Amino acid sequence: MRAAVVDRYGTPDVVRISEVPRPAPRADEVLVRVKAAAVTSADSRIRGARFPAGFGLFARLAFGVVRPRRTILGSSFSGEVVAVGASILDMAPGDEVCGMTGLKMGAHAEYVAVPAKKLARKPSAVTHEDAAGLLFGGSTALHFLRDKASVGPGTSVLVNGASGAIGTNAVQLAKHFGATVTGVTSTANAGLVTGLGAERVIDYTRTDLAGIPDRFDVVLDAVGNLSIATGRRLLSPEGVLLLAAAGLGDTVRARGNVVAGPAPERVQSFEFLLHLAAEGAVTVVIDQIYPLPDIAKAHQRIDSGRKIGNIVVRP
Incomplete structure (x- = not known):
C-alpha cells in the first residue's frame, strides 16, 4: 500500500x-x-x-x-x-x-x-473529509468546553485562535451550548469566525489581549501564547482558564481554575460531534x-x- x-x-x-x-x-x-x-x-x-x-x-x-x-x-x-x-x-x-x-x-x-x-x-450525511477533519479539533474543544468547564447558557467564552482546527469547533460548540462567544483571530478571518457564531471578534493584529477590560467565564487558548498569568487576567472571579496548547511548565502548574493537558479520544465524543455535523449544527x-x-x-x-x-x- x-x-x-x-x-x-x-x-x-x-x-x-x-x-x-x-x-x-x-x-x-x-x-x-x-x-x-x-x-x-x-x-x-x-x-x-x-x-x-x-x-x-x-x-x-x-x-x-x-x-x-x-x-x-x-x-x-x-x-x-x-x-x-x-x-x-x-x-x-x-x-x-x-x-x-x-x-x-x-x-x-x-x-x-x-x-x-x-x-x-x-453518518451518511457526513462526508469522509468532514469526519476526518472534525474529530481532532472537535474532540479537543468538546473535552475542554463541556467536560472541564461545563459551558452552558449565559456563559461568556473567549476562544483564542478561533480560526484553527480547535478554535472553529470551539466557537460553534460554545454557541451550541448557549454561551456568548468572543473569538480572537486575524482581520482576514473575522468574517469566518462571526459566521460560526461569535458575537464579537477581537483582531489580535490590532488589539493586545492583555489590554482589554473584558472578563470572561471561560477562556480557551488554542494557540499556546497565553500563560497562566496572562490568561487568568482575562477571567471573571469564578472563571476557568483552558490551555489546549501549553508548555510543560504551565501544564504542571495547572490547578484550581486552570486546566491543561491532552484531550482523551473517546468514541462517545466522536458520536456526539458526528451527530451535530449530520444535523448541520456544526460546520467542519x-x-x-x-x-x-x-x-x-x-x-x-x-x-x-x-x-x-x-x-x-x-x-
Whole structure:
C-alpha cells in the first residue's frame, strides 16, 4: 500500500510516498481503507521535532530520539471497513467508520488497522473529509468546553485562535451550548469566525489581549501564547482558564481554575460531534484537501501559520 513516510525529522520535504506492507488486523481490530485523513499541527510538530516548551526530551523519548519511531503519521481518519479481526462481531466489510489512532498514528496511508472499540460509525450525511477533519479539533474543544468547564447558557467564552482546527469547533460548540462567544483571530478571518457564531471578534493584529477590560467565564487558548498569568487576567472571579496548547511548565502548574493537558479520544465524543455535523449544527471548516502524494504541501501549509480550520488528505 502507499503511505506517507517520515523516517527522519526535518522540513516538509522529508515526507515521502512509499510502498509499505498493508497491516493485518489483529483479533480485536478492523482494517480500514482510508478515504480521508487530517493533517494536523501535531503531525507537523512531530515531523519537525518542534514540541511545546519543556516537552522536547519527553517527546523525543515517546516519538523517537534520533528519528521518528512511528514513520507513518496521522491520527484522525475516516474510511471503509475492508476486513475484521476474528473477535469482531458488530462490524463488517463495507461499513463506513471514523476514529483516531492516538500515539500509534498510521492514518496517512491507504489502509490502517484500528481496534474496533476506537471506531465510530460515520453518518451518511457526513462526508469522509468532514469526519476526518472534525474529530481532532472537535474532540479537543468538546473535552475542554463541556467536560472541564461545563459551558452552558449565559456563559461568556473567549476562544483564542478561533480560526484553527480547535478554535472553529470551539466557537460553534460554545454557541451550541448557549454561551456568548468572543473569538480572537486575524482581520482576514473575522468574517469566518462571526459566521460560526461569535458575537464579537477581537483582531489580535490590532488589539493586545492583555489590554482589554473584558472578563470572561471561560477562556480557551488554542494557540499556546497565553500563560497562566496572562490568561487568568482575562477571567471573571469564578472563571476557568483552558490551555489546549501549553508548555510543560504551565501544564504542571495547572490547578484550581486552570486546566491543561491532552484531550482523551473517546468514541462517545466522536458520536456526539458526528451527530451535530449530520444535523448541520456544526460546520467542519476545511482549508485545503490534498491527494496523498501532495502531503508535503499540506505540511507546508501548516508550517506557514496561515491554515484555517482543517487540512485533509485523500489516500
